[in-house]
Amino acid sequence: MDHTPFIVGAYAAGALVLTWCALAPVLRLRRLRRQLADRQRRRAAAESA
Amino acid sequence: MSTVKRIFHQFGSPPWLFRFAGFAIPWLWAACLGLGAWGLWWGLVKAPPDYLQGESVRIMYLHVPSAWMSMGIYAGMAVFGFCALVWRVRAAEVIALASAPVGAAFTLLALVTGSLWGRPTWGTYWVWDARLTSELVLLFLYLGVMGLAAAFDEPRKGARAACLLALVGLVNLPLIHYSVEWWNTLHQPASVGVEGSSIHPSMLWPLLLMALATKFYYLANLLTRTRLQLVVENRKSRWVRDWVLETR
Numbered sequence: 001m002d003h004t005p006f007i008v009g010a011y012a013a014g015a016l017v018l019t020w021c022a023l024a025p026v027l028r029l030r031r032l033r034r035q036l037a038d039r040q041r042r043r044a045a046a047e048s049a
Numbered sequence: 050m051s052t053v054k055r056i057f058h059q060f061g062s063p064p065w066l067f068r069f070a071g072f073a074i075p076w077l078w079a080a081c082l083g084l085g086a087w088g089l090w091w092g093l094v095k096a097p098p099d100y101l102q103g104e105s106v107r108i109m110y111l112h113v114p115s116a117w118m119s120m121g122i123y124a125g126m127a128v129f130g131f132c133a134l135v136w137r138v139r140a141a142e143v144i145a146l147a148s149a150p151v152g153a154a155f156t157l158l159a160l161v162t163g164s165l166w167g168r169p170t171w172g173t174y175w176v177w178d179a180r181l182t183s184e185l186v187l188l189f190l191y192l193g194v195m196g197l198a199a200a201f202d203e204p205r206k207g208a209r210a211a212c213l214l215a216l217v218g219l220v221n222l223p224l225i226h227y228s229v230e231w232w233n234t235l236h237q238p239a240s241v242g243v244e245g246s247s248i249h250p251s252m253l254w255p256l257l258l259m260a261l262a263t264k265f266y267y268l269a270n271l272l273t274r275t276r277l278q279l280v281v282e283n284r285k286s287r288w289v290r291d292w293v294l295e296t297r
Contacts, residue, residue, distance in 0.1 A: 003104040003169050010108045010162040021154040029277045036293045
């Protein structure tokens with residue numbers, strides 16, 4: 001039996017799961033920072049108007 | 050104030066923990082990627098195939114560290130959950146809950162890679178063996194902790210319930226560890242232990258390198274998730290407003 005597909009499959013699954021798990025919080029933090037910055041900008045504009 | 054007490058208090062301070070995490074994360078990723086690349090090269094290129102398992106033994110360099118992490122992270126999550134419940138340390142609660150998705154990812158990976166190793170070695174992807182079943186229960190426990198934390202309108206109540214479940218689920222860890230000794234399982238007993246290892250050094254070293262790389266992965270990921278949770282919970286605080294301005 002050729003073991004290559006099983007080895008490639010295992011490491012591909014590993015790369016997929018670990019990359020997703022690492023990137024998900026980074027992307028969420030970036031999105032949250034943008035939202036908070038927009039909110040601060042709107043508030044500052046409302047105060048100066 | 051003693052040094053230990055000072056460190057304990059600093060970890061309880063969200064702005065200090067946020068800044069510390071921001072400083073440590075790049076170094077942890079660098080260590081993880083360096084050790085991971087070294088371990089992968091050694092395991093996939095340099096290490097010999099096993100005399101019995103053949104080339105499929107290379108899956109072990111990912112499967113075994115993932116399985117170790119799945120149990121280690123759960124134990125850590127329960128310890129932090131205990132600190133959160135008993136001493137009401139908010140940072141411990143955040144760290145306990147941030148550990149759950151990373152632990153779930155490693156458990157899923159241990160199950161998937163074990164299954165892909167099992168097909169060429171045992172002739173099947175899955176058996177309801179005590180080790181495999183208790184590891185599957187561990188995945189459900191992680192999902193339960195994550196689900197429970199998100200199930201309440203009041204986040205603190207959800208977090209406390211999740212910490213309690215993490216503590217109750219601790220009973221599963223000895224079941225996983227000793228399942229191969231207590232029951233007649235298809236899964237083989239541990240090859241690496243406190244007293245030594247039955248693995249040849251040419252295969253043991255890449256395994257240990259990968260195990261170390263996964264530890265750094267966990268710490269980097271945990272601190273990233275902790276930073277996210279700290280911002281979510283303190284979005285109206287002065288230090289979060291300052292951070293948003295800093296990074297604009």
